[in-house]
Amino acid sequence: MAARLISGGTQARDFEAVPRISPAIPNRHRPLRLQEMVIFRVADGKLAEQWAINDGWDASIQLGLFDHDHWKESVCGEIKKP
Numbered sequence: 718m719a720a721r722l723i724s725g726g727t728q729a730r731d732f733e734a735v736p737r738i739s740p741a742i743p744n745r746h747r748p749l750r751l752q753e754m755v756i757f758r759v760a761d762g763k764l765a766e767q768w769a770i771n772d773g774w775d776a777s778i779q780l781g782l783f784d785h786d787h788w789k790e791s792v793c794g795e796i797k798k799p
Contacts, residue, residue, distance in 0.1 A: 718757045725750035728780065742780055749779050 726749060732742040751771050758766040778785045 718759060720755045720757075722753050722755065723750060724753060740782065742782065745781060747780055749776060751776055 728742070728744055728747050728749060731744045732739070734741040752775075753769060753771040756768045756770070757764055777783060784790075
C-alpha cells in the first residue's frame with residue numbers, strides 16, 4: 718500500500734544542526750511545502766513497516782539553505798578553477 722501526499726507549514730523556530738546530515742537552520746518564517754510518498758507493508762492485517770520518501774533538496778531550497786541557481790557555489794563554497 719502507498720500514499721502520495723503534500724505536507725506543508727511555516728518554519729516557526731530555529732532548527733538545530735544534525736551532524737553529517739543538516740546544518741543549523743535559523744528561523745526565517747519561510748513557508749515549506751513538501752511532496753512525499755509513504756509506502757506501507759501490511760502483514761496479517763497489521764502495519765508491519767513504513768517508509769517515507771521526500772525531496773530533501775527541495776526542502777533545503779525552500780528554507781534558503783542554498784541558492785538553486787548557483788548550487789555548487791552555495792553548497793561547496795567558492796569554486797576555484799585550476
